[in-house]
Amino acid sequence: MTAIAPHRAASRLRGIVLRGAAVLSAFVLAACEPGAGALTGPSTGQMIDPRQPxxxxxxxxxxxxxxxxxxxxxxxxxxxxxxxxxxxxxxxxxxxxxxxxxxxxxxxxxxxxxxxxxxxxxxxxxxxxxxxxxxxxxxxxxxxxxxxxxxxxxxxxxxxxxxxTFANVADRLVGYGVRQNKRRVLMVAENDVAGRVGAHAIERAVARNGATLAGRVTHPVSQQGIEGVTPQIAQAVQSGRVDAVFMTANNQAVLPYLTEKLAAAGVTGQVTQFMGLTRWDEPASRLRLPALENGWFAIPDTxxxxxxxxxxxxxxxxxxxxxxxxxxxxxxxxxxxxxxxxxxxxxxxxxxxxxxxxxxxxxxxxxxxxSNRRALAVATIRGGQVVILEPAPRGFGRSGS
Missing domain, CATH: 3.40.50.2300 (Response regulator)
Incomplete structure (x- = not known):
């Protein structure tokens, strides 16, 4: 699915709501509603002769x-x-x-x-x-x-x-934020399946890393939904009680439109720290969006x-x-x-x-x-380029691992 320019975000969002189009991405395709309850129990699996195929x-x-x-x-x-x-x-x-x-x-x-x-x-x-x-x-x-x-x-x-997993990304970013004294986190999530999974991951990461959840904002995946919560987000940021805004932004069209509306309300990466649960460098056209400058996101060892x-x-x-x-x-x-x-x-x-x-x-x-734990780098966007703020660990037991 092709990227959208910021000025086309509103019409694209309306189209997504009307058509219910699915986005095939690493997060959305895997964040389906689970079927029967998750499996639990004792150790499983079969023994092998490692000398044989x-x-x-x-x-x-x-x-x-x-x-x-x-x-x-x-x-x-x-x-x-x-x-x-x-x-x-x-x-x-x-x-x-x-x-x-x-x-x-x-x-x-x-x-x-x-x-x-x-x-x-x-x-x-x-x-x-x-x-x-x-x-x-x-x-x-x-x-x-x-x-x-x-x-x-x-x-x-x-x-x-x-x-x-969302949990892995959230833990990496919140942990890094705590070390940068960005402890009070406002969570902004879409009210779809992936957004709810992502929101839960952020909440757990905040608790696990000793940060503070400064508030929760959820919105429909629509132009009107985003416009409806923008004043609430802006008010929270301008209160001085928020160090970072952590967005799930699972849908491809949401992130450009949400950050564009926040910028119009005076909330930018220069005002407060943005964090993203998804890759802000994909598609590459996002690197040219001014509203994403200085936001933090996690990427693998490139x-x-x-x-x-x-x-x-x-x-x-x-x-x-x-x-x-x-x-x-x-x-x-x-x-x-x-x-x-x-x-x-x-x-x-x-x-x-x-x-x-x-x-x-x-x-x-x-x-x-x-679940799993993957070593991730913390990255940002400056001047249309991806900049690594903290590289991915090469082993476990270090910060961010």
Missing amino acids: VPVALLVPGGSGNADLNWLSRSLTNSARLAASDAQGAIIDLRVYETNGDNPATAVARANEAVDAGAKVIIGPLFAESANAVGNAMQGRDVNVLSFSNNADIAGGNVFVLGN SLSGQFNNRYRAAHGENPHALGSLAYDGVSAIAALARAGRRDALTTRGLTSSAGFSGVNGVFRLLPDG
């Missing part, structure tokens, strides 16, 4: 005819195969199954087919609803599921999420991701989808554990190794609750 099933969303999902499916498949070829000292027996656009019933059927054929771990599927369904189906078969979702609400038990993208383009003649690297991370984590001789590589104990793993976008850990 490790049977891994990859569930990708191909087969629906949707061009973007087919591109993502290719990227996930190619990235997983690249990780398998990099698995020196371990052998990954990777088999790929399409889920027809990530249909939950199809995903469950393919997962059962894969396990019947010998798979001992599932990487995928994509959407939270499908991941939850596959997790429920695999629980009785003692198989762990490493989903591409970033919705931690469906994590737990035998389900892990590989996607960068040097590592750049190396992967160059390698992928050289091998496949196209850019990888933004989520394609998650498949590389999942396969490489399993390969690293098998290479270390871990018989428990596919179990909860193995997958949640405290040392973590080296991923395409930096180091990451899978946590016992099924």
Whole structure:
């Protein structure tokens, strides 16, 4: 979906409300409403002989005819195969199954087919609803599921999420803000599903980092909704009791319009610190929006991701989808554990190794609750360029890790 210029934001927002258009992005596609309750329970997963090929099933969303999902499916498949070829000292027996656009019933059927054929771990599927369904189906078969979702609400038990979670981003930014004496945080969130998930993540990050929640503002995803809350936000900022405004801004059209209206009301990054739960450097046209200057957002280690993208383009003649690297991370984590001789590589104990793993976008850990922690950099925009304020940690145990 193409970016919108600031002066077109109002009409674009109206169009989104009328059409109910979905935005295929790393956050929105994974922030679906969870199906059955998140899985919890004892340690799960099967033991392996690390000297033998490790049977891994990859569930990708191909087969629906949707061009973007087919591109993502290719990227996930190619990235997983690249990780398998990099698995020196371990052998990954990777088999790929399409889920027809990530249909939950199809995903469950393919997962059962894969396990019947010998798979001992599932990487995928994509959407939270499908991941939850596959997790429920695999629980009785003692198989762990490493989903591409970033919705931690469906994590737990035998389900892990590989996607960068709202909780991870919020914790990174609030923690950095506390160290910069930006402790009083006003949260501004859309009242859609992803906005509610993001708002909860911000609230928890504020509490976890010893900051103060200075207020909550929610708004509909519409021109009128944003205009309706702008005076409330401006009043809170001008009261002197707010150090930072943390926006979920999940919808592609919301961030430009919201910050434009705030600027018109006298609230800018020069007045108070803006924080964003989503990438403010994507699409690249956002770098030219004056209202986003000096706002903080979190990004992965760009040097590592750049190396992967160059390698992928050289091998496949196209850019990888933004989520394609998650498949590389999942396969490489399993390969690293098998290479270390871990018989428990596919179990909860193995997958949640405290040392973590080296991923395409930096180091990451899978946590016992099924969520993850990814090392992120804190970035801002100055003069139309991305500036790194604090680099992503290269290991765990440091600030921001």
